[in-house]
Amino acid sequence: MPAAPDARPLRLSTDQPDFEAAFNARLHWSDATDAEVEQRVAEIVAAVQRRGDAAVLEYTERFDALKAQSVGELEIAHGELQSAFDSLPQAQRDALEQAAVRVRTYHEAQKRACGESWSYRDADGSLLGQKVTPLDRVGIYVPGGKAAYPSSVLMNAVPAQVAGVPEIIMVVPTPRGEKNALVLAAAYLGGVTRAFCIGGAQAVAALAYGTDTVPRVDKITGPGNAYVASAKRRVFGQVGIDMIAGPSEILVLADGSTPPDWVAMDLFSQAEHDELAQSILLCPDAAYIARVQAEIARLLPTMPRAGIIARSLNGRGALIQTRSMEEACEISNRIAPEHLEIASTEPHRWEPLLRHAGAIFLGAFTSESLGDYCAGPNHVLPTSSTARFSSPLGVYDFQKRSSLIEVSEQGAQVLGAIASVLAHGEGLQAHARAAEMRLRPRP
Template sequence: MQRLDSASQDFEARFEALIDHDTPAQAEIDSRVAAIIADVRERGDEAVVAYTRELDRHPATDMAALEIAPARLSAALDAMPAQPRAALETAADRIQRYAESQKIEAQSYEDEYGNRLGQLVRPIERAGVYAPGGKAAYPSSVLMNALPARVAGVSQIIMVSPAPGGEVNDWVLAAAALAGVDRFFTIGGAQAVAALAYGTHSVPCVDKIVGPGNAYVAEAKRQVFGRVGIESVAGPSEVLIVADGSGDPEWAALDLFAQAEHGEDSRALLISPDRDFLTAVEAAVERLIEDQPRHEIIRASLANHGALIAVADMAEAMALSNRIAPEHLELAVADPEALLDSIEHAGAIFMGHRTPEAFGDYCAGPNHVLPTGRTARFSSALGVYDFQKRLSIIQASPRGAAALAPVAAELAVGEGLYAHAASARVRGDEGQG
């Protein structure tokens, strides 16, 4: 891992390089994704099958072999041993209960003229859920994406998840059954996003696509946005630990590992004013890393994107945290409440020594689909509200029409839209009469 010190002359340059999320190969990814999307739009199922065979080494020869029947989803859930099933059901229950608290309700009020103003709330009709399935399978991602959609009242949930070599993870199938997924296709990558966005003979087109994936999935979501909605363009996962030195260095090391094991491009950072603590964490990393089953991925991630950063005090630590705008922010401090007011940007905040980011990944309740790559500056965690639409209601009373007409007409004339002005004035005349 890198060691940075805010007192060093080269700190700013090194820190900026550390938090830079630009991808050198992005132009190549853009063009490749555009070609795949165009091909799926033109050839539909044929293209989806061809890319799945090529990129995922899936033996399927037609779309029928790429769809998992609902009965198989249920069978996977029924076949789970008692303890894993209980854990999955507990996580699902907690995620659903938290999602229920997020529902947006219809509202309306009358202004001083008797005009009725407000909003209706309606769910989107069909949601597409992408669940990663490459270097690791993520049943937790199935629950986090599908359950808020179900709570929102989405009519149909279409799930896609790659199955490299044709191997499907039973945990993912069980989670899909538990979350109420309606149709499940073992397809991934840009071809899956294109199929969801434009539809094929076999895959229904959806209204919104949610869920994380690799760089090709992220770029595909970016390119189909506008045709469909998306919740975000997700990048590599990341954690920032802000520590005051009062915690256990081994706990901090394990939390860094937990983020780094997602992939070689994951980002795991720790900031502290306690230099002795940073040294102790560095030693714990070296002492514990070989015990991790995914130690090769962890070591590559920490070497490429990990850092231990020394700062003057906690105020400087929080200032740097806001510049990073991390997906996950762990406050590994004795008094986390004291730091909340200084936080401007973070996807999710984990308070105190006994709240690891792993709780948020699986079972705390709030969603683990979070803004990455500094997008926490302007976006939020996935929630029920991402699957709900707000429809404005405007109903003018006679007095209200008389009051609004001259205002609307004056503004319309100012914009050179004279039919707008005429349309408003006649309502005002009616209201006066």
């Protein structure tokens, strides 16, 4: 019987002289895609753009061992989505419905807060404003193969539906034609209008360029492997994308009051994704850090994905002792993690100090996993420190904004004079003349 894997995350202290070098080395992760992946993706995308359905069929058979005579055979009938939902055990139906309601409620509130049109008239009667409209058609990519992700379906489809997108096209790989009922049921609840059993770079390319069967979309969202990420990067500009996601991350900011086994398991919750996932604990209490380390050692052998967790924690994990909770917050802002847990009796004391995070989980009872599945806010979050400048997926990702400008005759007299001066200063005489033609003749 093989020995149980051993997980020993790097122990650091901000007091040690080499902290900065060791800390930066542990944080480093390159998002540079392997050159072979890039070349392969370029070939796949070009083939789909050139040959459409024929290329999609070829790659689906090659990568998913799923043979079909036409891409139409790979489309999932809408009735099959409802049948999948109806076939689920009652407990799964209830959980999926409750999660969908919470995700929808949150995104409806988000739409009310930032997703509505507005306008006003200024003193001279000119109307200025913003018109918010949904995208016409979006594509959502749902990972498949080793695992099924109905939660990803809800997190991508529901905000698109709330935003008012009339067509939501789902693509999901189904190796050997094995469809997951939970994924199809989530698509039914999330308002997916069409779904196809295709995945990988070929699915991204089909959505971006359109084929005889797969409709072209305006934006592609959803996570995937290195091939999917590379394809999304390659088609950006042809369509919009949500983000290029890196490995999953969790940072736990602890004051020593939360049961250490809870914190250990929260670190596991991201480490079990893959070997490159990152789990970090920041805490000023050295004795508490040691207790968490002991719980990691105790709990790891009980985990089905113990090998992946151990490799993740050993390669990218860290247990960091800070001088204070304030310093822990400063370091957290430097990391800008995807998931940030404040495992503290006073989470609202520390939350104002935290500027950069994809999602902030307040208090000991708020495990990151609740956000992944059913709390309501979106679980598609910025990774690799991009929370410094980007946001979770939301209703706003499925809308666009048009400026509204209606200048009154009186307003044209004021604005025209300003525009004329500036346009002449830029050497753009036609701009200036267009504004000047609307000026009343001087008496």
